[in-house]
Amino acid sequence: MWTFLRRRLLTSGISLVGVVVVVFFLARITGSPASLYLPESATQEQIDQFNRLNGLDDPVLVQFWNFLVGAVRLDFGDSIWQRRPALEVALSAMPPTLSLAGIALALSIVIALVAGSVAALFRFRGPDRVISVTTLTISSIPDFWFALVGILVLAVNLRVLPTSGYATPEAWILPTATLMLAPVGVLTQVVRGAMIDALGAGFVQNARARGYGRVRLVARHALRNAALPIVSVAGDRAAGMVNGSIIVGSVFAFPGIGTVILGAVLNRDFSVIQASVFVVGVGVILVNIVVDAVYALIDPRVRLGAGRSS
Amino acid sequence: MSSVPAASELEVVPAADPRPTGGRLTVHRLLRSPSALLSASWLAFLVVVAVALPPFVETAANRQDLSLRLLPPFSLDEGFAFVLGADSLGRPELLQLVMGTRSSLLVAVTAVAAAAVVGMALGLVSGYFGGWVDEILMRIADVMHTIPSLLLALAVLYVLQPSVGNLVIVLAVTRVPVYLRTARAEALALRERVFVESSRAVGARDWRIIRTDLAPLVVPTIRTVAMLELASVLLAAAGLSFLGIGLQRPDVDWGMMVADGRAYLASAWWVTVLPGVAIVLTALAANLLSNWLRAAEDPAQAARFVRRPRGGRRAA
Amino acid sequence: MTTLLEVEDLRVEFLTDAGPARPAVNGVDLRLGAGETLALLGESGSGKSVTSRALMGLVDFPGVVRGSIRFDGTELVDAPDRTLRRVRGTGIGMVFQDSLDSLNPVYTVGAQLTEALQVRMGMTRADARSRSVELLEAVGIVDAEQRVDAYPHQFSGGMRQRVCIAMAVALRPRLLIADEPTTALDVTVQAGILRLLRGLTEDTGMAMVFVTHDLAVAKQVAERVMVMFDGRAVEEGSIGNVFAAPSHPYTRRLLSAHPGRARHWRDLTKGEARDDDGEETHRAG
Numbered sequence: 001m002w003t004f005l006r007r008r009l010l011t012s013g014i015s016l017v018g019v020v021v022v023v024f025f026l027a028r029i030t031g032s033p034a035s036l037y038l039p040e041s042a043t044q045e046q047i048d049q050f051n052r053l054n055g056l057d058d059p060v061l062v063q064f065w066n067f068l069v070g071a072v073r074l075d076f077g078d079s080i081w082q083r084r085p086a087l088e089v090a091l092s093a094m095p096p097t098l099s100l101a102g103i104a105l106a107l108s109i110v111i112a113l114v115a116g117s118v119a120a121l122f123r124f125r126g127p128d129r130v131i132s133v134t135t136l137t138i139s140s141i142p143d144f145w146f147a148l149v150g151i152l153v154l155a156v157n158l159r160v161l162p163t164s165g166y167a168t169p170e171a172w173i174l175p176t177a178t179l180m181l182a183p184v185g186v187l188t189q190v191v192r193g194a195m196i197d198a199l200g201a202g203f204v205q206n207a208r209a210r211g212y213g214r215v216r217l218v219a220r221h222a223l224r225n226a227a228l229p230i231v232s233v234a235g236d237r238a239a240g241m242v243n244g245s246i247i248v249g250s251v252f253a254f255p256g257i258g259t260v261i262l263g264a265v266l267n268r269d270f271s272v273i274q275a276s277v278f279v280v281g282v283g284v285i286l287v288n289i290v291v292d293a294v295y296a297l298i299d300p301r302v303r304l305g306a307g308r309s310s
Numbered sequence: 311m312s313s314v315p316a317a318s319e320l321e322v323v324p325a326a327d328p329r330p331t332g333g334r335l336t337v338h339r340l341l342r343s344p345s346a347l348l349s350a351s352w353l354a355f356l357v358v359v360a361v362a363l364p365p366f367v368e369t370a371a372n373r374q375d376l377s378l379r380l381l382p383p384f385s386l387d388e389g390f391a392f393v394l395g396a397d398s399l400g401r402p403e404l405l406q407l408v409m410g411t412r413s414s415l416l417v418a419v420t421a422v423a424a425a426a427v428v429g430m431a432l433g434l435v436s437g438y439f440g441g442w443v444d445e446i447l448m449r450i451a452d453v454m455h456t457i458p459s460l461l462l463a464l465a466v467l468y469v470l471q472p473s474v475g476n477l478v479i480v481l482a483v484t485r486v487p488v489y490l491r492t493a494r495a496e497a498l499a500l501r502e503r504v505f506v507e508s509s510r511a512v513g514a515r516d517w518r519i520i521r522t523d524l525a526p527l528v529v530p531t532i533r534t535v536a537m538l539e540l541a542s543v544l545l546a547a548a549g550l551s552f553l554g555i556g557l558q559r560p561d562v563d564w565g566m567m568v569a570d571g572r573a574y575l576a577s578a579w580w581v582t583v584l585p586g587v588a589i590v591l592t593a594l595a596a597n598l599l600s601n602w603l604r605a606a607e608d609p610a611q612a613a614r615f616v617r618r619p620r621g622g623r624r625a626a
Numbered sequence: 627m628t629t630l631l632e633v634e635d636l637r638v639e640f641l642t643d644a645g646p647a648r649p650a651v652n653g654v655d656l657r658l659g660a661g662e663t664l665a666l667l668g669e670s671g672s673g674k675s676v677t678s679r680a681l682m683g684l685v686d687f688p689g690v691v692r693g694s695i696r697f698d699g700t701e702l703v704d705a706p707d708r709t710l711r712r713v714r715g716t717g718i719g720m721v722f723q724d725s726l727d728s729l730n731p732v733y734t735v736g737a738q739l740t741e742a743l744q745v746r747m748g749m750t751r752a753d754a755r756s757r758s759v760e761l762l763e764a765v766g767i768v769d770a771e772q773r774v775d776a777y778p779h780q781f782s783g784g785m786r787q788r789v790c791i792a793m794a795v796a797l798r799p800r801l802l803i804a805d806e807p808t809t810a811l812d813v814t815v816q817a818g819i820l821r822l823l824r825g826l827t828e829d830t831g832m833a834m835v836f837v838t839h840d841l842a843v844a845k846q847v848a849e850r851v852m853v854m855f856d857g858r859a860v861e862e863g864s865i866g867n868v869f870a871a872p873s874h875p876y877t878r879r880l881l882s883a884h885p886g887r888a889r890h891w892r893d894l895t896k897g898e899a900r901d902d903d904g905e906e907t908h909r910a911g
Binding site: 037200202203204205206207208209211212213214216220221224225298299300301304 | 682684707710711712713714715716718719722724725728729730731732737742743745746777779780788793794797
């Protein structure tokens with residue numbers, strides 16, 4: 001258990017360093033980042049002054065060192081637009097994003113567990129076919145378009161939901177549904193596949209040969225084993241939720257990391273983009289650690305050190 | 311023992327099976343599956359449209375006529391080009407969709423192909439050699455996994471200029487890890503197999519083994535994954551264009567058309583809805599086809615294609 | 627001897643969409659008396675494993691079973707779920723080839739044993755638990771009191787197969803189907819398992835169908851053998867008669883394909899089989 005967690009923390013640390021490096025090079029792809037930090041109307045003098053002030057005339061390695069020192073102190077510079085530390089801007093946007101993503105992911109998992117299990121039990125028969133086509137269709141709908149059509153039908157035509165905002169519970173319905181679009185289809189297919197594998201596994205056949213009923217086979221013997229791939233895919237989807245939240249921020253003006261990122265792009269506020277990449281990266285790493293802990297709880301082979309069996 | 315076969319029968323191996331296998335079986339199944347056939351036809355139709363039509367309709371598609379702005383669809387008064395209405399600048403929606411077909415397919419297919427080739431090559435190297443090469447590549451894949459693809463694409467396209475080339479590169483780069491992991495897993499398993507060992511024993515060089523022994527066996531899996539990825543890359547590209555950091559005018563793709571219609575959502579729904587329908591239909595066709603193809607080529611899923619006898623036994 | 631199992635004209639076919647399938651089992655007849663042990667001998671693909679699964683009603687669509695399987699007077703082919711569930715476990719028990727795969731990796735062996743006893747024998751939790759320890763001791767697990775709380779992956783291959791046997795005999799079945807239970811094991815470990823199974827059938831009066839592709843193993847456990855080839859039973863009789871004077875060409879080929887097997891068998895039955903407790907786990911991950 002502890003060697004397993006230690007190894008996970010080590011690779012997480014490497015990922016974190018990688019994220020910081022990515023953030024640094026994002027700014028340096030085009031050479032001087034002056035054009036990214038300064039407004040487009042900046043004069044050459046202003047650019048030179050900016051370069052001097054920020055040590056951008058130093059060699060790249062020195063710059064990288066300075067950047068690392070800043071990153072260790074969680075200093076990504078100030079937001080030019082909002083005039084406060086970029087990290088603060090990014091962090092303060094996380095709570096609404098986390099709530100929305102959490103609700104959307106939780107609902108997706110519940111739906112996927114039910115639909116995927118039903119599909120697995122009725123493999124290749126009517127219910128399975130219906131569920132398969134439905135989930136494939138859901139996976140084929142672009143989230144931004146779904147959001148707009150949702151507004152068109154429910155807010156503009158039927159007037160049952162607001163077009164934007166987040167203060168009332170109704171305002172959360174469309175953003176949640178939009179955010180569920182990407183994970184729900186994938187998760188249903190994963191649950192189905194995992195359940196089919198588990199139901200066909202030797203230990204379920206053996207349990208069946210002991211005369212157990214169908215409910216016991218599914219709920220006690222298949223589900224816990226099927227949970228392993230489900231948990232790891234659900235964790236993988238955590239990063240994808242940020243993609244959805246950018247779209248949700250754009251269409252519904254739903255506050256969160258999505259709107260911050262879009263605003264930073266629009267206002268040429270590059271330090272906020274850097275801080276956002278960092279904050280999101282750390283968030284995803286934390287989610288992965290939690291996923292691995294859950295994995296170890298479910299599977300004694302992981303916990304007791306027989307390796308993560310596939 | 312009433313039906314014991316004659317002794318002579320037993321001296322030979324059981325007779326060869328006359329039933330179709332491999333590629334022939336796949337075609338046999340395709341012809342019997344309406345959804346897969348329909349999906350394949352729709353994709354083929356789009357390819358024809360994307361290749362054949364743009365040179366003829368490009369001028370008409372981009373001609374702006376403010377007198378026709380937001381013309382409602384389903385009327386032939388202004389000619390067939392306007393059967394799906396017009397956008398906010400009076401451009402015919404149908405012809406814009408045709409032009410959009412070309413860019414949407416081109417970007418998605420190129421990005422998928424590039425990611426598949428690069429990812430497979432890196433994955434084979436990673437799995438075959440192992441060691442520090444593998445370690446480094448896997449850590450890079452981990453890092454990429456940690457940054458949401460849309461965020462990475464936004465940041466990169468923000469720094470670089472949005473263009474078709476950069477769009478394809480960004481989409482491809484964010485997808486490389488998928489193929490990298492797949493090819494690596496396969497290469498790891500194949501590395502220990504006898505035929506690889508024997509190649510090594512006769513002194514074949516590593517690169518040659520990767521090329522001639524491993525690659526051909528990994529290609530089918532990579533092809534299946536690529537097929538599966540097509541729909542999601544199509545959606546991702548559309549999303550970037552929707553956010554305004556994908557293609558730029560005068561190029562047009564479906565995602566951009568949806569974004570164009572956004573301001574007129576309440577007054578002219580078709581400008582937003584129709585390009586979205588094109589995306590959904592295309593992504594659905596790709597998803598259905600890849601899902602079906604995976605099943606058709608997987609012996610473990612053979613039961614999917616068997617008709618259940620009426621009143622047949624229930625599974626216990 | 628009363629007839630326990632009576633199979634008539636058993637046919638199993640796996641349907642495909644690519645034309646008529648070759649039947650996996652093609653008209654097998656079989657009779658087994660109470661307490662009798664039959665070895666079902668054949669190479670892989672001969673239909674012996676499918677036959678054993680059909681006896682348990684474990685053949686699923688697209689597999690289709692026809693003919694008749696009567697166990698203790700109850701028809702099992704096309705029987706409703708309820709009937710099958712009643713017979714499975716308590717009527718017919720089963721031991722599979724891959725012991726690692728046939729135990730649930732996320733529960734301790736004790737949890738799986740007590741579950742069987744509680745659900746199928748109506749025991750209380752405490753009774754089931756102490757009975758589990760007894761059963762593990764009975765199948766030769768040293769330190770059963772402690773090992774009952776271990777997970778399947780913490781056992782060696784041979785010990786794990788003993789756990790599977792304990793789980794099958796826990797429900798006191800009148801017939802045990804053992805589907806190549808020793809194929810995945812080392813020869814020395816194998817001998818221990820075979821002695822255990824023999825001992826259990828003698829002590830409890832349980833009948834056994836022992837599926838194997840190994841002549842020496844068949845000789846060691848059974849008095850009667852049925853040889854299968856290409857879905858058909860091609861020869862049947864007492865082990866001694868069949869092996870001394872094989873009447874069917876396939877059986878002759880099978881015997882001649884195993885030179886030295888007889889000597890090997892003598893070694894096995896004469897020598898004291900090593901206990902396999904110290905043996906390494908077969909699979910690491």
